[in-house]
Amino acid sequence: MPVHARGHGNSRSTTTDNCKDLCQPEMGQKYSKQLSMSDFLASNNPCGQTILQLVATGNAIISELLRLSDYVPPVFKVANVKDAGKYGEIIFDFSYFPKQEYYDDLINGRPDLQDTDDEFRENNLTLLTRFYQAFESVHKYGIEFNRLVQIEGSQKNILPVDDFIILRYVEDLMNGTYLQQTVENVIANEAGKQLMTEAVYLFGVMLIILDLKYDAAARERMIVSYFRYSGKRNALDSNIDEVGKLLARNDGFSLQPYRRPPGYPENYFKRIGFREDIIGMIIGRLRSDDIYNQKKAYTELEHQTTAFATQAAMIYVLLYFYPDILHNKPAVMREIVDKHFADNWVINLYMGITVNLIDAWDQYKAAKAALNNTLDIQAVKNRAQIVYSSIGKLNTQVEQYLTEGVLIEDYVLKNISQLLRFMKECNICLRWIILHTSELPIGADTNKRCKQMLNLTISEAHYNPAEVFQLLLNTAQFEFNLKExxxxxxxxxxxxxxxxxxxxxxxxxxxxxxxxxxxxxxxxxxxxxxxxxxxxxxxxxxxxxxxxxxxxxxxxxxxxxxxxxxxxxxxxxxxxxxxxxxxxxxxxxxxxxxxxxxxESTLSIMELVADLSYAWIIIDSFTLVMQQGIKRNPSLVTKLRATFLKLSSALDLPLVRINQVGSKDLMTVSQYYSGELVAYVRKVLQIIPETMFTMLAKIIQLQTNTLKELPLRAEKDKLREYAQLDERYQVAKLTHDISVFTEGMLMMKTTLVGIVKLDPKRVLEDGIRKELVKQVATALHNGLTFNPRAKGSELIAKLDALGIQMEGFRRSFEYVQDYVSIYGLKIWQEEVSRIINYNVEQESNSFLKQKVYDFQSSFQNRHIPIPRIAPLGDGSVNFMGRLCREILRVTDPKQTYYAEQRNTWYDWRTKQPIVDILLFRKIHRAVGSFGLNGLDRLLSFMIVKELQVLTDTIQSVFTQRESADMLDSFQRQLMPIDSLISK
The missing domain is CATH 1.20.120 (Four Helix Bundle (Hemerythrin (Met), subunit A))
Incomplete structure (x- = not known):
């Protein structure tokens, strides 16, 4: 929520009927004595501290839900559990609970299913526990807020604030737990109305994120699996039933393909049972007040919707807790739309998650009618044309401000008001055009009217991503200079x-x-x-x-x-x-x-106006534009630094309340959002290593196939032939171009992105490593793919070709290292060993009961990921498995024999040599010593597996008495004689 939040308060009527009419703000005036904002949030005020802790916890829960959404095991996400392979018979949705004994007996009655179930539990329980804790936190959050507002009456002693007293906040307020505090005067307080609004809003955001990021079927399967494996079946304190009811799939709702049944999402929001009178009081405040006092920064009338953008997202969410307004209160909806959505219909819900109101309110009569005025074709055209003309003017003016010697101290002192106005104009223009030309969110992309409005906006605004990005780039640099x-x-x-x-x-x-x-x-x-x-x-x-x-x-x-x-x-x-x-x-x-x-307020206004949190996700649509600009002019990286810093201001949104309460979650939440932003910065700047490697590939081609190696002695008339001037000029030019890109990258200063320090030299090196890993992994995958239908063995030819390719990589990498200021040989050895070891580890998983997943692997790295290429269906997971099995195939004892004196394998039928001892030299050249070591490990696993099969077979064969007697007799005959031989 905005840091500089101000406003004045309101209270509610004591009757439910009045609340349903959204009590008017004047009713709060009967509470004459109100706490100031600072008093309400004082450390000795349990009432303020409790709701503050609740809101801080809400932001932390959302970050955890977003973080975990990338780690949902694929077996839970399949459309049908039958597609989950061998785990299909042990994964269940909520249909498991009515037939719990039947399914448990089914698994226990089959040893193979028991083994699979045990393996799945060992590999996934830790992750499932974390998912369940996140889901349970959402449920607890809603329950605790609900209890916060329940009871009126007796005055109790002030209770100490513990981790989850926040969950009883509303109940305690109405019960009189907090002396001289009721729901009415908390909502009338400046800080109180902000926090009460945020508390409900954040819960709604959690529910929306759960449906957007977690398929409902996957949620059910994860909860059931956690229930089966965690030992919570009979725990007295388990609330898994309540969590399940909250997160059960919504009948008829689906993301893929998109289906939205009538009553969604309000029926989903009703599951927690928030009191409508409390929600009505909060909506009344949002209707009447500027709860964050944003209009101090946006004084012009035409900037009103931007000033109310934060609370517009909140009122959008709160209306789903009180859907009667959306359906049956046209006057109220018209008032809400005129205040918050007069010229916009695409809003930022939370950290870049956007909502298109045309689709979102399509099934609500009052809301749809109220929005029609905003969606008037002529009004939309006029607004788009104004924005189009503004982009050109603002770009011209901001470039003048960025001219060397213009934006100096004296000029800023004399024109600070004018500069702030200009800054607002730039950001308001950017916000409108970026949101309203962005890709339609899920659901809206199938809505005909949404598509019509998007096309109309793009057409009338003459939308050009390059021009919009140029304004964003210049605005960010202007703000950076002005702030400094x-x-x-x-x-x-x-x-x-x-x-x-x-x-x-x-x-x-x-x-x-x-x-x-x-x-x-x-x-x-x-x-x-x-x-x-x-x-x-x-x-x-x-x-x-x-x-x-x-x-x-x-x-x-x-x-x-x-x-x-x-x-x-x-x-x-x-x-x-x-x-x-x-x-x-x-x-x-x-x-x-x-x-x-x-x-100080000048700087506060600048930070407020410069907010780019609405583009946290949409900014990715400009990635290609950024990268094309960098390819044309590598020095553009210095301007991009200001853009990334502007984007990092979005981190204030989820961290403000966490920081205010001094929560231990501050570091983990900061790390998550900072990590996401750093990952995006690296993604944009990766174009530099990619371009460098494109040039490096040409150098490899020239050095490997074109340039001749100079002899120690050469005849005079052959010097020109060996000189190869044109080819060497090409190598020199490509090397120079690589050094230019390196300089462009290093021009960006060390930057603090959130809490992560971004060192351009480290980013460049990581980018080079990433591209190297990508190229080498692809070469290994393609080079070690064998055709089982080939007449002869392809092994030697493939190893020779791969060896030449790897040698070319290594030589060129060594050649270019001085021009990009890196330790080429060190990087080469580290990354090649990591690729080989990772692939050996993943291939080994097929032999292990407790598997090592990507996110657990010590060889995998988020910033320098090793590509995980899909198996080819030949029984191997990756190229290491294919190489190992190909070696076993060509040396199969059924078709070949080994002549120890010659260290060679011969074909049984033709008596021709198949492979000899040089095979291992070729393997070493292609995959190095790391590859040889990996092959040794894989062969060891295969031997163990064969021995296990053998012992299992022997055990099954000799279970009968006759077989056991025969084996005992055979053993006695083989035992050494320890007595005199009888005559």
Missing amino acids: IVSQLLVEKYDRWNANKREAIERLLELADVFSGAKPLTRVEKNDNLQAWFRNVAKKIETLDFDDWTSAGRQTNQIMTALDEVQQFHELDTNMQVKQFLNDNKRLLSTMILLNNVQ
């Missing part, structure tokens, strides 16, 4: 103000001395009156107090006016030296006034 100057002015403000004050006093005293006759200037006569007057003015300046600026500012203006009057009255303009003295004094006094116009 304003921040520096705030730091130096007190010292500079006092320095100007001292200099103004000294100059006036010097001027007084001039009129005393003690320091004669040319044609300046002695004037005792002027001497006394100037000394008196100097004394007045000396009394100015920096801390009492209201009075000081007024007196400074009066002094400047007096200096103008005395200059005209006494005709002091005739003496250039005196005139210069007076002008210098007025300049110093004017600077003092300007310095005090730069307040």
Whole structure:
């Protein structure tokens, strides 16, 4: 929520009927004594601290839901459990509960299913526990808020705030647990109404994220699996039934393909049972108030919807808890739309998750009718055309501001209001065009009217992603420069103000001395009156107090006016030296006034206006534009730095309340969002290593296939042939281009993105590693793919070709290392070993009961991921398995025999050599010592598996008595004789 949240309060009527009519704000005036915002959030106020803790917890839960959404095991996400392979018979949805005994007996009655079930539990229980804890936290959050507002009556002693007393907040408020606090006066309080609104809004966001990021069937399967494996079946404190009811699939709702049944999502939101009277009171506040006091930053009438953008998202969510307004209250909906959605229909719900109101409100009569005014074709055309004309003008103007020497301290001091207005115009224009031309969200992409409005907006606004991105890029740089100057002015403000004050006093005293006759200037006569007057003015300046600026500012203006009057009255303009003295004094006094116009609130307004959280996800649509710009001009990276910093301001949204309450979740939530942003920055900048490797591929081609190796001695007439000037020029040019891209990357300074420090040299090296891993992994995959139908073995030919390719990679990487300032050989060895070891580990999983998944692997890295290529269906997981099985196939004892004296395998039928000892040299050249070690490990696993099959077979064969007797007899015959042989 916005950091600088201000507003005034409201309360509710005591009757439910009035609440259903969304009690008018005047009703809160009967509560004459209200706590201030700071008092409500004071550490000794349990009421404020409890709701603050609740909201902080809500933001932390959302970050956990978003974080875990990338780790849902694929077996849970299949459309039909039958597609889950061998796990299909042990994965159940909620249909498991009515037939629990039947399914358990089915599994227990089959040893193979028991083994599969045990394996699945060992591999997934830890992850399932974390998922369930996140789901349970959502349920607890809703229950605890619900209890917060329930009871009215007796005054209780103040209770200590523990981890989950927040869950009883509403109940405790109405029960009188918090002395002198009720729901009404909490909602009437500045901070209270913000936090109550946020508490309900965040719960709605959780439910929406659960449906957007987690398929309902997958949720059910994960909950059932956790229930079966966790030992919570008979736990007294288990609330798995309630969690299941909240997160059960919504009848008829589906994302793929998209289906939205009538009553969705309000029926989904009703499951927790929030009280409509409380929701009605909060909606009443949102209708009447500017709860975050954003209009202080957006004073112009046409900026109203931008000022209310934050609470617009909140009222959108809250209306689903009170759907009667959406259906049957046209007047209320018209009021809400006119205030919050007068010129926009695409809103930012939370951290870049967008909602298209055309689709979202399509099934609500009152809401749909109220939105029609906003969606008037001519109104949309006019708005789009205004934005189109603004983009060009703003781009031109911002480029003028970014011209060297324009945006300096003096200019900022004199024009701070104008600069802030311009900054608002840029950001409002960007917000509207980016949101309303973005890709339609799920659901809206199948709505005919949504498509019509999108096409109309794109057409009328002459939407050009490159132009919009250019404005975003320039605006971010402008804001960065302006913030740096304003921040520096705030730091130096007190010292500079006092320095100007001292200099103004000294100059006036010097001027007084001039009129005393003690320091004669040319044609300046002695004037005792002027001497006394100037000394008196100097004394007045000396009394100015920096801390009492209201009075000081007024007196400074009066002094400047007096200096103008005395200059005209006494005709002091005739003496250039005196005139210069007076002008210098007025300049110093004017600077003092300007310095005090730069307040801390100026920086706060700038941070508020520069918010880019609405583009947290949409920004990805500009990735290609950014990368094309970098390819054309690598120095663009320096401007992108300001854009990434602007985007990092979005981190304030989920962290404000967590930071206010001093929650231990601050670090984990910060790390998640910072990590997501850093990952995106790396994705954009990856174009530099990609381009470098495209050039490097050409160098590899030239060095491997074109350039001849120089002999130690050569005949004179063959020197030109060996010189290969054109080819060497191409190598030199490509190498230079690579160094230019490197310089462009390194021009970006070290940047703090959230809590993660982004070092451009490290980003470049990681990018080079990533591209190297991608290229080498692809080469290994393609090079070690064998055709089972080939007449002869492809093994030797494939290893030779791969060896040449790998050698070319290594040589070129060594060649270019000095031009990009990296340790090429070290990187080569580290990454190739990581690729081989990772693939050996994944291939080994097929032999292990407890498997190592991608996110658990010590060889996998989020920033330098090893590609996981789908198996080819030949029984192997990856190229290491294929290589191992191909070696076993060509040396199969059924078709070949090994001649130890010659270290060679021969074909049984033709007696021709198949492979010899040189095979291992070729393998070493292709996959290195790491590959040989990996093959050894895989063969060991295969041997163990064969021995297990053998022992199982023997055990099954000799279970009968006759077979056991025969084996005992055979054993006795083989035992050494330890007695005399009988005659």
